[in-house]
Amino acid sequence: xxxxxxxxxxxxxxGESLKISCKGSGYSLTNYWIGWVRQMPGKGxxxxxxxxxxxxDTRYSPSFQGQVTISVDKSISTAYLQWSSLKASDxxxxxxxxxxxxxxxxxxxGQGTLVTVSS
Amino acid sequence: xxxxxxxxSVSGAPGQRVTISCTGSSxxxxxxxxxxxxxxxxxxxxxxxxxxxxxxxxxxxxxFSGSKSGTSASLAITGLQAEDExxxxxxxxxxxxxxxxxxxxTKLTVL
Numbered sequence: 001x002x003x004x005x006x007x008x009x010x011x012x013x014x015g016e017s018l019k020i021s022c023k024g025s026g027y028s029l030t031n032y033w034i035g036w037v038r039q040m041p042g043k044g045x046x047x048x049x050x051x052x053x054x055x056x057d058t059r060y061s062p063s064f065q066g067q068v069t070i071s072v073d074k075s076i077s078t079a080y081l082q083w084s085s086l087k088a089s090d091x092x093x094x095x096x097x098x099x100x101x102x103x104x105x106x107x108x109x110g111q112g113t114l115v116t117v118s119s
Numbered sequence: 120x121x122x123x124x125x126x127x128s129v130s131g132a133p134g135q136r137v138t139i140s141c142t143g144s145s146x147x148x149x150x151x152x153x154x155x156x157x158x159x160x161x162x163x164x165x166x167x168x169x170x171x172x173x174x175x176x177x178x179x180x181x182x183f184s185g186s187k188s189g190t191s192a193s194l195a196i197t198g199l200q201a202e203d204e205x206x207x208x209x210x211x212x213x214x215x216x217x218x219x220x221x222x223x224x225t226k227l228t229v230l
Contacts, residue, residue: 030181037165044224045157045165045208061218077192084197097162101220103168103212105155 003008004034004096004110011116012086019082020113022096029072030054034079034097035106036070040092050099053078055095059102121193122147122224123209130228131199139194139225141209149221152212156185156194159206159224168207169194196227202230 007021022034049060053074060070065106072079079096096110124142131137141154146152156169167176169185172192182203184195192211196203209222 030229037221043208045210045221047210047219047221050218059218060164062216097145100170103152105153105167105210107167107176108163109164109166 002098002108004085004098006096006110006113008081009114009116011118013119014086014117016086016087016117017082017084018086018115019080020094022079022110023083024026024028024077025054025077025100027098029074029077034072035039035097036068036079036081036098037095037097037106038064038092039095048094053079063077068090088114088117088119090115090118121223122213122216122220123211125207125222125225127223128226128228132230133199133201136195136197136203137199138196139193139207139209141146141192141211141212141222143182143190143192145190146215147190147213148187148192150214151226152158152214154185154192155210156183156188157208157210158203159208161205164202165208173183190215199229201229 033050036044036048051070053059053072069076069082093112096109097106153171157165158168159165172187173185207225215218
């Protein structure tokens, strides 16, 4: 069974750093792209970027380029999303998601990680 | 403003048919990239319900169907049921942004 299991909810202060994770199981991680999707409170889905675990090829949405870093450790089948300096506007639910291909649909989603940034 | 435009809301009575549109441009849907649809129930992760414009994943009822023409796509839901009340999102690839894009989402209310 394919599963994407994300790390737990986080409460941080503005200016702090954060790295959240997404562990894949039940399939070969290097055969699929892993993406990240943001959903701000009461708002829609926003595609942030994507990484191929096989070669770490990474693409970012222009809206998120320079704001976050996507990485992967294929030895432990885990993808990451990190911030170096959080802002209150980063408060959102973040989903990791498996893409069948660069242009393809998201066939599996993680359960989501709620990030709250507040002073 | 989302790259893909969806109506904010649609509604229908149980048993009726509703459609949700997704309008793009020549750099995404009009360029030939596939459109995919997701259903998001309250407080849950989205779920894929249509991929490749008109294909249903295993387990998705045939009451859900998708189509694409030109720079637009549509999701149709027939025989509306109370459990269909959710937010629906379209998604495609955009060549000018070099990445995927979502529509703004449509809230379906079953009256």
